[in-house]
Amino acid sequence: xxxxxxxxxxxxxxxxxxxxxxxxxxxxxxxxxxxxxxxxxxxxxxxxxxxxxxxxxxxxxxxxxxxxxxxxxxxxxxxxxxxxxxxxxxxxxxxxxxxxxxxxxxxxxxxxxxxxxxxxxxxxxxxxxxxxxxxxxxxxxxxxxxxxxxxxxxxxxxxxxxxxxxxxxxxxxxxxxxxxxxxxxxxxxxxxxxxxxxxxxxxxxxxxxxxxxxxx
Amino acid sequence: xxxxxxxxxxxxxxxxxxxxxxxxxxxxxxxxxxxxxxxxxxxxxxxxxxxxxxxxxxxxxxxxxxxxxxxxxxxxxxxxxxxxxxxxxxxxxxxxxxxxxxxxxxxxxxxxxxxxxxxxxxxxxxxxxxxxxxxxxxxxxxxxxxxxxxxxxxxxxxxxxxxxxxxxxxxxxxxxxxxxxxxxxxxxxxxxxxxxxxxxxxx
Numbered sequence: 001x002x003x004x005x006x007x008x009x010x011x012x013x014x015x016x017x018x019x020x021x022x023x024x025x026x027x028x029x030x031x032x033x034x035x036x037x038x039x040x041x042x043x044x045x046x047x048x049x050x051x052x053x054x055x056x057x058x059x060x061x062x063x064x065x066x067x068x069x070x071x072x073x074x075x076x077x078x079x080x081x082x083x084x085x086x087x088x089x090x091x092x093x094x095x096x097x098x099x100x101x102x103x104x105x106x107x108x109x110x111x112x113x114x115x116x117x118x119x120x121x122x123x124x125x126x127x128x129x130x131x132x133x134x135x136x137x138x139x140x141x142x143x144x145x146x147x148x149x150x151x152x153x154x155x156x157x158x159x160x161x162x163x164x165x166x167x168x169x170x171x172x173x174x175x176x177x178x179x180x181x182x183x184x185x186x187x188x189x190x191x192x193x194x195x196x197x198x199x200x201x202x203x204x205x206x207x208x209x210x211x212x213x214x215x216x
Numbered sequence: 217x218x219x220x221x222x223x224x225x226x227x228x229x230x231x232x233x234x235x236x237x238x239x240x241x242x243x244x245x246x247x248x249x250x251x252x253x254x255x256x257x258x259x260x261x262x263x264x265x266x267x268x269x270x271x272x273x274x275x276x277x278x279x280x281x282x283x284x285x286x287x288x289x290x291x292x293x294x295x296x297x298x299x300x301x302x303x304x305x306x307x308x309x310x311x312x313x314x315x316x317x318x319x320x321x322x323x324x325x326x327x328x329x330x331x332x333x334x335x336x337x338x339x340x341x342x343x344x345x346x347x348x349x350x351x352x353x354x355x356x357x358x359x360x361x362x363x364x365x366x367x368x369x370x371x372x373x374x375x376x377x378x379x380x381x382x383x384x385x386x387x388x389x390x391x392x393x394x395x396x397x398x399x400x401x402x403x404x405x406x407x408x409x410x411x412x413x414x415x416x417x418x419x
Contacts, residue, residue: 021395024247025339029240068336069307076300084296099346102299106339108244182410183238187403191396199391 003128010132017140018197022108026100027141028186034157037145039093041138043086043101047078048110048137049130054078055118056126062119071114076105109137140193147189152180222360225353227415229364235340236372236402237409242340246373247398249331256377257370259331264366266313266335267344270306271362274345275355277301302345310336340369376405 016022026044030036054074055062062070083101086094094101104110113133118126149155154171179185235241242263249259281287282294282301314332317325325332335341344365348358379401388397 021247022244024243025240028243069304072303072307072336073300076303080296080299083299099343099350102346103241103339103343105299105303106337106342108337111337179407182406183240184403184407184410186240187399187406191392191399191403194399195389195391195396198393198396202391 006125006128006132010129010134010136011139012136013201014133015136015140015197016109016112016133017137018194019201020109020112021194022112023137024190025103026107027137027144028183028190030097030100031141031144031148031186031189032152032181033096033149034142034145035093036096037141038138039086039090040097040100041134041141043082043097044104044107044109044137045131045134047075047082047104048113048134049127050078051075051110052113052118052126052130053123055114056121056123059119067119068111068115071111071119072105075110075114079104109133143193144186144189147193148180148185151177152185153178222357225357225361226364229361230368230371231409231412232415234368234372234409234412235343235365236369236376237406238413239343241343242338242369245331245334245338246369246376246402247395249334250373250377250380250398252381253374253377255331256373258327260366260370260373262332263335263338263340263369264363266306266310266338267341267366267369268359268363269313270302270309270341270345271348271358272355273309274302274305275348275353275358277305278349279355298346298349299342303342306341306345307336340365372405372409376402379405 010016014020017024017027023044026040030040051071051074055071058070058074079102082104083094086097086101113129117129121129146156149157150170154169154173154176156168156170177185180189229235233239236243236246245259245263250256278298278301282297284293288294310333314325317332344362348361351361353361380398383397383401392400
């Protein structure tokens with residue numbers, strides 16, 4: 001088992017959002033305040049880890065032909081558990097995420113990890129994979145939230161910090177780009193995040209290519 | 217039936233609250249299957265069909281079984297099972313449609329190909345069913361919302377695919393190549409759809 005490699009894959013080289021391009025819907029829709037982003041990220045992390053553990057444990061029992069249906073039932077069960085938990089203890093989060101909590105069922109990240117990792121690996125490895133992939137997802141959500149909130153409303157940490165949990169004002173709202181809070185801002189911010197990721201991932205490759213060219 | 221109400225639902229689902237551009241439901245197939253207008257329109261039609269059918273099937277299940285007042289007179293109903301039941305209904309529905317098309321309409325089946333099973337994990341389908349429940353629509357409203365929501369998806373994915381075909385021939389910064397520039401395109405389309413948000417019908 002290679003924890004270090006799994007850590008690097010989950011957070012950078014195989015990041016579920018910026019490299020595997022999965023689970024776009026929630027990333028675009030709910031990243032308007034830090035509270036939403038952290039809440040959604042942690043919910044997905046918990047569900048992903050639990051469903052990975054469960055599917056890895058059941059991987060020898062589940063028949064190959066109906067495996068997708070079985071995965072979905074396992075995932076839907078955990079999503080319902082988390083949904084009920086949030087409704088009971090974190091009402092505000094549940095209200096502001098709305099339909100996107102039950103929609104974690106069809107979040108491709110979870111089904112994708114179940115299919116490509118948990119159904120082939122041991123329970124411990126799957127659990128660690130779930131945690132790191134979930135962390136990778138959470139980090140992207142947090143980056144998106146911070147950028148959109150700061151440039152779109154001039155605040156930081158909405159829902160978590162500041163007076164009445166409205167966030168700490170960095171600069172007055174009239175200087176902000178209001179469009180970033182709207183759908184278009186989600187698309188543009190994600191585009192920039194992925195572009196930055198591609199730029200940094202390709203940088204070392206380019207250097208070696210250049211060296212090769214010089215050598216030739 | 218109140219046609220004004222239905223028209224409001226339809227315009228809302230197609231233009232004002234478009235599933236892709238203002239609700240962010242179904243982004244995965246929207247990004248994945250939009251490289252050419254042919255596959256995009258095939259996918260859009262298939263999604264429309266499944267969304268309409270899923271709305272029609274899930275409404276009676278929710279109304280007569282999960283939240284039925286005759287079965288559960290004390291109010292301890294099975295509403296918490298909604299997510300699980302809905303996703304199972306959608307998965308089996310997609311499987312059933314796949315088998316049906318394979319037997320009776322092989323030409324359409326081959327045209328849709330791999331996209332058909334992918335509809336199961338399309339958040340737009342589960343999203344529309346969940347919203348029907350949340351908004352407590354009646355049967356006709358649910359089906360209308362499902363079908364028009366699907367048509368909105370079709371419109372969005374077709375427009376996007378048409379732009380994306382042209383995008384192949386244009387140059388853009390290296391880091392933005394491929395997926396990011398497609399996202400920027402989608403963002404601009406979302407901006408133009410944002411213009412509908414002020415639209416108000418009857419009122």
